[in-house]
Amino acid sequence: MNEHFRPVASEHASRLINHGPTVLVTSADGGRRNVMAAAWSMPVEFTPPRVAVVIDKRTYTRELITASGAFGLCIPGAALVDLTHAVGSASGRDIDKFARHGIAARTGPALGVPLIESGCAAWLECRLIREPHTEDAYDTCFAEVVAAAADERIFANGHWSFRDDNLALQTIHHLGGGNFVRAGGVLRAQPL
Amino acid sequence: MNEHFRPVASEHASRLINHGPTVLVTSADGGRRNVMAAAWSMPVEFTPPRVAVVIDKRTYTRELITASGAFGLCIPGAALVDLTHAVGSASGRDIDKFARHGIAARTGPALGVPLIESGCAAWLECRLIREPHTEDAYDTCFAEVVAAAADERIFANGHWSFRDDNLALQTIHHLGGGNFVRAGGVLRAQPL
Numbered sequence: 001m002n003e004h005f006r007p008v009a010s011e012h013a014s015r016l017i018n019h020g021p022t023v024l025v026t027s028a029d030g031g032r033r034n035v036m037a038a039a040w041s042m043p044v045e046f047t048p049p050r051v052a053v054v055i056d057k058r059t060y061t062r063e064l065i066t067a068s069g070a071f072g073l074c075i076p077g078a079a080l081v082d083l084t085h086a087v088g089s090a091s092g093r094d095i096d097k098f099a100r101h102g103i104a105a106r107t108g109p110a111l112g113v114p115l116i117e118s119g120c121a122a123w124l125e126c127r128l129i130r131e132p133h134t135e136d137a138y139d140t141c142f143a144e145v146v147a148a149a150a151d152e153r154i155f156a157n158g159h160w161s162f163r164d165d166n167l168a169l170q171t172i173h174h175l176g177g178g179n180f181v182r183a184g185g186v187l188r189a190q191p192l
Numbered sequence: 193m194n195e196h197f198r199p200v201a202s203e204h205a206s207r208l209i210n211h212g213p214t215v216l217v218t219s220a221d222g223g224r225r226n227v228m229a230a231a232w233s234m235p236v237e238f239t240p241p242r243v244a245v246v247i248d249k250r251t252y253t254r255e256l257i258t259a260s261g262a263f264g265l266c267i268p269g270a271a272l273v274d275l276t277h278a279v280g281s282a283s284g285r286d287i288d289k290f291a292r293h294g295i296a297a298r299t300g301p302a303l304g305v306p307l308i309e310s311g312c313a314a315w316l317e318c319r320l321i322r323e324p325h326t327e328d329a330y331d332t333c334f335a336e337v338v339a340a341a342a343d344e345r346i347f348a349n350g351h352w353s354f355r356d357d358n359l360a361l362q363t364i365h366h367l368g369g370g371n372f373v374r375a376g377g378v379l380r381a382q383p384l
Contacts, residue, residue, distance in 0.1 A: 018231050019365035019373060020212010039210050042232040044246050044330040052244065052332060054236050078379060085381030101384065134326055134334075138236040140244060142330060160367045173211035173365070173375060175352045181211060183365060184376020187270060189277030192293065 002117035004151045012158035013148040014043035016075060016122045017051065019160070019183060021171035022084060025055060026072035026105065026114045027064035033105075033114050035097050036061045037088030039174040041073060049145035051126060056139050060092040065128055065141065070111040073124045077154075077169035078182045080119040085178045110146040121169045122150035162186055194309035196343045204350035205340040206235035208267060208314045209243065211352075211375060213363035214276060217247060218264035218297065218306045219256035225297075225306050227289050228253045229280030231366040233265060241337035243318060248331050252284040257320055257333065262303040265316045269346075269361035270374045272311040277370045302338040313361045314342035354378055 008016065017023065022039045040054035053073065055062045065071045076084045087097050098105055098114070105114035108125040115123045126143035134140045154161060154169040162170055162183055172180040200208065209215065214231045232246035245265065247254045257263045268276045279289050290297055290306070297306035300317040307315045318335035326332045346353060346361040354362055354375055364372040 015368050019214075019367050020231075020234075022211075039212075040234040040236065042212075042234045042244070042246065044232065044332050050330065052234070052330070054234065081379045082382050082384050086384040131326070134323070138242065138244070138334060140236055140332075140334075142326075142332075159369075160371075160373075162373055172379060175211050175378075176207050177351075178381040179352075180379045180381065181352075181354055181375040182377055182379055183373040185374055186367070187273045187364060187372045187374055189370040189372065190274050192274050192278040 002151065004153055005117050005149045006152045008122065008148040008150050009158065010049055011047050013049040013124055013145040014046050014051065015158065016124060016148060016150065016155065017041055017043055017073065019171065020173055021075050022174045022180065024074040024076055024084065024087065024116060025053065025061055026074055026116065027061050027068065028114050029064045029067040032064060033098060034061050034064055034092030035087050035103065037084045044142065050142060051145060052140050052142050054139050055141055069128045070113050071126050071128065071143065072108060072113040072115045073126060074116040074120045075122045075171055077119055077121050078172055079168040081172055081180055084172065108147060121154050121171060122148065124148045194343065196345055197309050197341045198344045200314065200340040200342050201350065202241055203239050205241040205316055205337040206238050206243065207350065208316060208340060208342065208347065209233055209235055209265065211363065212365055213267050214366045214372065216266040216268055216276065216279065216308060217245065217253055218266055218308065219253050219260065220306050221256045221259040224256060225290060226253050226256055226284030227279050227295065228284065229276045236334065242334060243337060244332050244334050246331050247333055261320045262305050263318050263320065263335065264300060264305040264307045265318060266308040266312045267314045267363055269311055269313050270364055271360040273364055273372055276364065300339060313346050313363060314340065316340045
């Protein structure tokens with residue numbers, strides 16, 4: 001548990017991934033657990049909060065999600081860029097990546113999914129919506145967000161706040177090959 | 193046509209939206225055309241390049257895409273933040289947003305979709321893959337990318353290059369309510 005984490009209201013949960021951050025997908029089934037990185041996720045609905053995430057059918061994560069019907073999306077801050085790349089480059093079939101990298105996980109309040117708070121800006125605990133065709137044809141898994149929380153130093157009252165004093169928590173966005181960009185300065189659109 | 197645009201190889205096309213930028217969705221059918229902003233898109237496959245994008249079934253864009261079976265994803269640079277918000281806030285049923293905002297469009301080489309180059313970093317011309325269930329249940333449209341191009345000043349040889357000399361072309365990521373973050377400094381992951 002991280003003292004800075006606060007629950008995020010259901011109607012604000014989709015906003016946590018609105019801007020396209022790379023996420024850590026966490027999963028567990030029985031005594032097995034895993035974490036992998038995923039660049040391909042998006043909201044599909046605000047109310048109820050629903051998301052889609054692409055998880056290759058050959059991965060250990062997909063096996064655990066299919067078995068448990070649940071997963072977590074944890075949003076790593078910039079300080080976790082090396083860890084994010086590392087857990088995206090090795091299979092959990094071979095090692096317990098939580099133990100290997102000393103990753104602390106809490107248990108999700110709704111579904112018992114392992115969730116990462118240390119170094120992360122937020123997490124979403126998700127219940128898989130079974131869609132066999134899209135899971136098979138596009139590796140695309142739809143899910144409903146049943147709980148969410150965020151570090152209040154960067155997301156509070158339903159809004160992100162990117163500032164000079166929270167650089168380490170700012171979201172990262174994968175360009176490919178281990179290169180990320182950090183969500184940078186805020187641009188406020190003006191009416192045309 | 194923009195002199196800086198170069199074709200992007202099929203196997204690199206999905207990488208154009210790998211990091212979660214807000215996109216402009218362009219569409220046309222017969223003499224009708226439209227452009228809207230969308231924060232919710234993602235790749236679902238590298239080869240063949242396929243994408244998913246959420247487009248509300250009540251929108252004019254969705255009507256044109258359903259009729260034509262095609263759309264464009266144009267990736268606005270930071271200089272277009274106001275335009276992006278503007279075309280995301282008005283319906284094309286009421287006005288021709290290209291004319292209203294003086295947006296120049298070229299015709300897509302594969303499907304004839306209107307595509308925006310001026311101020312954009314890249315575009316993808318997409319053929320809708322009909323998926324009635326996910327279109328209805330999640331407003332999620334799957335598509336195959338049949339052509340792509342990018343401004344060589346920011347994407348070349350299959351790679352993004354975010355530098356101090358191309359700030360105006362750097363991608364924008366919508367936080368909600370007209371607030372965007374620009375893809376900022378590059379972080380290169382180091383092995384753990």
